[in-house]
Amino acid sequence: MRELDATDREILSLLLEDGRRPWADIAEHVDLSAPAVADRVERLREVGVVRGFSVDLDRSRLREGVEVLVELTTEPGETERVRAATSGLDGVEHVFTTAGGGVVLTGTFPADVDAHLASEVPMDAVREYEVRLLTDVAWHPSLGEAKLGLPCAECENTVTSEGVTATLGGETYAFCCSSCKSQFEERYERLAEGA
Incomplete structure (x- = not known):
């Protein structure tokens, strides 16, 4: 599993400014194709960094x-x-x-x-x-220098760049190592068989 790179950070910053920004517009800013931007956002969504897009009502x-x-x-x-x-x-x-x-x-x-x-x-x-x-309300979410800090789905240790992912039942899980991934998959399969 790779860390957030400069391109991921730029994409996230652009989406924080405007969650409705078209992939093509983001692609121009980060020098990628629109499908490549969509793939990166989907990967960030799968690991839980992007939870969704919402309307900020006043x-x-x-x-x-x-x-x-x-x-x-x-x-x-x-x-x-x-x-x-x-x-x-x-x-x-x-x-x-x-x-x-x-x-x-x-x-x-x-x-x-x-x-x-x-x-x-x-x-x-x-x-x-x-x-x-309150006399004024302002909401300014920002990425800052945050690093990817996903918890392992098996042992809850922080997943580093050596981590791995698995998609089970349509949901993506992150693991700190292949051993944790195997243990989780085995338990998942046993539970699925018993259901």
């Missing part, structure tokens, strides 16, 4: 409400339950979980933020929360 322009940042401190062991509930809450744009057992979200809510939260969030799982009004 909800404040679509409905009434106030833009807020909400920080919820959860009770021990309740972070995932609160994260799941807030992810489905109408108006939420971004949800983050913190290492300290909290959930932070941004979104556009009706003026009564407390009632809006209480309508969907299990408040018994929240120790305390704070709501702050």
Whole structure:
């Protein structure tokens, strides 16, 4: 498995600027053919670097409400339950979980933020929360100097350039070595036979 090269980085940067950019336009920038760009993006999608293409809505322009940042401190062991509930809450744009057992979200809510939260969030799982009004929101995803850091599907070690991949059941898995790949494939086949 190869690392991200300069061309992969350029393609990803162009897609971050505009996820609808045509392959032909990207190809001109990176000196490849459009099919070669499509192949590279597909490879990046298969290993999970590219999860999909989505629309970034500015909800404040679509409905009434106030833009807020909400920080919820959860009770021990309740972070995932609160994260799941807030992810489905109408108006939420971004949800983050913190290492300290909290959930932070941004979104556009009706003026009564407390009632809006209480309508969907299990408040018994929240120790305390704070709501702050936002005056501006900007989202600037960037690639930076990130390196490919896929976890091995078998042992969870980081997959390096010596790693290998396998496609099983239509899904691509990355492995740190051929031994892990063989173990995973054997277990996968046993499970498939038993299903």
